[in-house]
Amino acid sequence: MTNWLPRHGRVLQFALRRxxxxxxxxxxxxxxxxxxxxLPTGLYVLLQNVQGLLxxxxxxxxxxxxxxxxxxxxxxAQTGEQLRNLASVSRIExxxxxxxxxxxxxxxxxxxxxxxxxxxPLPDAYIVFPKKADVASLESLRDQLKVWPNVDHVQLDSAWxxxxxxxxxxxxxxxxxxxxxxxxxxxxITFNTIRLQILTQKxxxxxxxxxxxxxxxxxRPFIYYGxxxxxxxxxxxxxxxxxxxxxxxxxxxxxxxxxxxxxxxHHLAIRDSISLLLxxxxxxxxxxxLSVTQHLRHIEPR
Amino acid sequence: MIRFTQVSxxxxxxxxxxxxxxxxxxxxxxxxxxGHSGAGKSTLLKLTAALERPNGGSVLVSGKNVGTMRSxxxxxxxxNIGLIFQDHKLLFDRSALDNVLLPLQICDFxxxxxxxxxxxxxDKVGLLNRERANPIALSGGEQQRLCIARAxxxxxxxxxxxxxxxxxxxxxxxxxxxxFHSLHQIGVTLMISTHDENILNHHVGRTLTLKHGELQx
Ligand SMILES: Nc1ncnc2c1ncn2[C@@H]1O[C@H](COP(=O)(O)OP(=O)(O)OP(=O)(O)O)[C@@H](O)[C@H]1O
Ligand SMILES: [Mg+2]
Numbered sequence: 001m002t003n004w005l006p007r008h009g010r011v012l013q014f015a016l017r018r019x020x021x022x023x024x025x026x027x028x029x030x031x032x033x034x035x036x037x038x039l040p041t042g043l044y045v046l047l048q049n050v051q052g053l054l055x056x057x058x059x060x061x062x063x064x065x066x067x068x069x070x071x072x073x074x075x076x077a078q079t080g081e082q083l084r085n086l087a088s089v090s091r092i093e094x095x096x097x098x099x100x101x102x103x104x105x106x107x108x109x110x111x112x113x114x115x116x117x118x119x120x121p122l123p124d125a126y127i128v129f130p131k132k133a134d135v136a137s138l139e140s141l142r143d144q145l146k147v148w149p150n151v152d153h154v155q156l157d158s159a160w161x162x163x164x165x166x167x168x169x170x171x172x173x174x175x176x177x178x179x180x181x182x183x184x185x186x187x188x189i190t191f192n193t194i195r196l197q198i199l200t201q202k203x204x205x206x207x208x209x210x211x212x213x214x215x216x217x218x219x220r221p222f223i224y225y226g227x228x229x230x231x232x233x234x235x236x237x238x239x240x241x242x243x244x245x246x247x248x249x250x251x252x253x254x255x256x257x258x259x260x261x262x263x264x265x266h267h268l269a270i271r272d273s274i275s276l277l278l279x280x281x282x283x284x285x286x287x288x289x290l291s292v293t294q295h296l297r298h299i300e301p302r
Numbered sequence: 303m304i305r306f307t308q309v310s311x312x313x314x315x316x317x318x319x320x321x322x323x324x325x326x327x328x329x330x331x332x333x334x335x336x337g338h339s340g341a342g343k344s345t346l347l348k349l350t351a352a353l354e355r356p357n358g359g360s361v362l363v364s365g366k367n368v369g370t371m372r373s374x375x376x377x378x379x380x381x382n383i384g385l386i387f388q389d390h391k392l393l394f395d396r397s398a399l400d401n402v403l404l405p406l407q408i409c410d411f412x413x414x415x416x417x418x419x420x421x422x423x424x425d426k427v428g429l430l431n432r433e434r435a436n437p438i439a440l441s442g443g444e445q446q447r448l449c450i451a452r453a454x455x456x457x458x459x460x461x462x463x464x465x466x467x468x469x470x471x472x473x474x475x476x477x478x479x480x481x482f483h484s485l486h487q488i489g490v491t492l493m494i495s496t497h498d499e500n501i502l503n504h505h506v507g508r509t510l511t512l513k514h515g516e517l518q519x
Contacts, residue, residue, distance in 0.1 A: 010407075207391050210353075211452070212381035213408045215374065301353060 015224035018197070019232075029193060029229060033186055034236025037280055040179035041268070042241050047171045049265050054164055061138055061156075063128040065145055068152040069121075075150045076124040082148070083126055088141055093127040100125065123152060135162055183283055186233070190226045190287025191294075197222060198295045210301040219292045223285060230284020234277040242267055303329040303460065303491045304350060309359035309369075311345050311515075319345040321515045322359070327493060329459075332486040334505050335495035337512035343495035344388075346512065347462045350493070351383050352376045363460070381409060384453030384490075386463040390445050392437040398448050399424065399433040405456045423455040424448075427481060443474035450481055454490075461485060463494045472500060479504075 019026045065083070067076055076094075083092050100122045105111045130141050142156045198205065205218055245265045256263040268276065304327040311320040319342045327333050335343050348354040349361050352368045361369045368379055392401050402423055406416040424430045427447035429440075437445055446466055453461060463482070467475035479501060486492055496502065502509060511518040 204393055204395075207393060208404065208408060209377070210380070210385060210391060211405045211408060212377045212379075214377045217377075217408055 011220050011224050012228075014221050015228050018221070018225055019228060026229070029189065030232045030236050032189060033230065033233025033280065033284075034240055036182045036186055037234060037237035037276070038240040038244075040175045040182060041237055041276055042244060043171065043175040043178065045241055045245070045268055046265075047168055047175065050164075050171075051168060052266070053263060054168075061130065061133050063130065063138065063142055063145070064155040065126040065128055065151055066153040066155070067124045067126075067150050069123050071124065071150040073124075079148065079150050080126060083128060083145075086141075088130055088132065088137065089128055090131045091129050093129075095125045095127065097122045097124045135165060186230070186280070186283045187287040187290070190229060190284050191291040193229065194222050194226055194288045194291035195295055197225070198291070198299070202299055205296065205299050206301040209299070215296070218296060222292045223288045226284040226286075226288020226291075227281050228284070230287075231277060231281040233284065234280025237280065238268070238273060238276060303327055303331070303364060304493065305360075305362040306346075306349075307360045307362075309349065309356045309361055311342075311349060311354060312357045319515050320349070320356075320512075323512075323515075323517050324359075325510055325517060327491060329491055330486070330489045332482070332492040332507045333494070334502055334507070334509040335493060335512070336497060336502055336509055337495075338497070340514075341512040342515045343512055344464050345515075347464050347493065347495060350460075350462055351385055352379055377408075381405070381456060382458050382460060384450075384456075384458040384461040386446075386449050386453050386461070386466050388465045388468050390437075390449050392445060392448060392452075394436060394438045396436075397434050398429060398437055398440065401437060401448060402451045402455050405452060409456060411456075420451075420455055423451040426454070426484075427451045428477075443470050443477070446470065446474075446478060447481070450478065454485065458490070460491045461493075463492070465495055465497070467496060467498055467501065475501065 065079075067079060071079075076096075080092065080094055083089055097120050101114065101120050104122070105114050128141075128145075130138060132138070138156055142154050145151055145154045208218055245267055249264050252263065252265055267273075306323050306325050309320055309323045310318065312318050323342075323346065335346065337343050345354065349356055350363060350368070352371060356369045359369075360367050363379065364382070366379070368376075371379065393404070399417075399420055402420040403416055406419060411419070421430060421433065424433055427450050429444060429447055429451060432440065432444065437448055440448060446468075450463075450466070453463075461482070466482075467478055470478070475498060482492055482494060
């Protein structure tokens, strides 16, 4: 047991040397794993970014509350007081009907038509800024206000947010399915790599068994190799995504400037990055383990 | 040390390689195994190292029944037995020294101590000056000696050699037999198969002779 650390160090060294012994082969394997992993992970990264963008846009959602035309200034003031007292509301803004008309006159070419009216067709209105920005709480607030006396109409533009959220959810599902399928493919790649290695090292394995090598001793370098290959594949995926984001960001910058936004695409957070590496290492380990379990059994010295 | 009791071995295909073989070898004994080609010499050695399992009877090594031994215990049996094969079974992708180091790596030996021991084993068979050579660059006799170095490097108490002087000329064969004699002197139990009349005639200890799978009286 005292030899545990140097022993594993030596096996790791051995696995590294085996990777380096066939550099082109190893490189292609790692690239294939990297590309395959970067597809679902990249999709996930994009979805995360869209989600972030969505939160930024709906960061200050508003609900417009239009009062009935028959309500008096006193009624309007009372409704304002009630709105202010709601726990779910952070602040409100009052737009008197005359201000609204003035604004309409100034901003549209209908000023002549509007000027010809002998009565103001617009009601008093409040703009309500709720505390919570998610679609569900916005809608429940809207439903609550709709039935108030003196309130004629409540407007919340959440349909697009809903649709986008559903779309994001769909995207997440697609990423998950893609990840599952590619995980199986990656396990198969490592399985096959290790199978070929076992075949080419048949003689060495036989001789090692002949002079007293345990199963664990023979399995260990193959398992390490699979683990290492998976880990490097995960790293390759991370780099591929980073490079793609850099390219995409030059495009995004131009687009964001048009909307005077400072939006840029972000890479995986540290925790997600570590998860990616651990997961790809796990897949490599699994493929190697399955292969070794399947193929070493048949190699016995004679 | 080694005890065969009514051991029989039938290979798949029905050939009876050994028939009711019984004998015992004491600790520190050096025994020759003689017999015509196909008599069952290799089979007997393989049964001793659990490379084959008997169909009947029992094979005891150091008091343990190796015929019924669980497969995960076999590696530890083999570490105690030095094996020398007619066809060398050396690895040609590494140096002579690395070949000798292999049994020590398998046992998780300390790195520096391993190198020291491996050189000592190479020295014993007269190959110290060839430690960096690839086994493919060694002569038949040198390969055979390298094989011996690998077999003795972790100081086994039992040494099994299958025709170690197979196709070597008398001079090389004598050299190798001298190595075995020196191992015999430090108390190693040896079983050596051969059909070299010269060696058999010079042997002072016991000789077991097989004929068509049966032990001759
Ligand atoms: N794996 C095997 N499968 C089937 N038959 C075998 C096998 N190994 C050996 N035999 C047969 O068993 C008999 C004994 O073989 P063994 O190798 O023990 O003989 P030997 O005395 O070592 O001969 P040699 O001096 O030629 O090496 C032979 O007839 C051989 O054909
Ligand atoms: Mg033989």
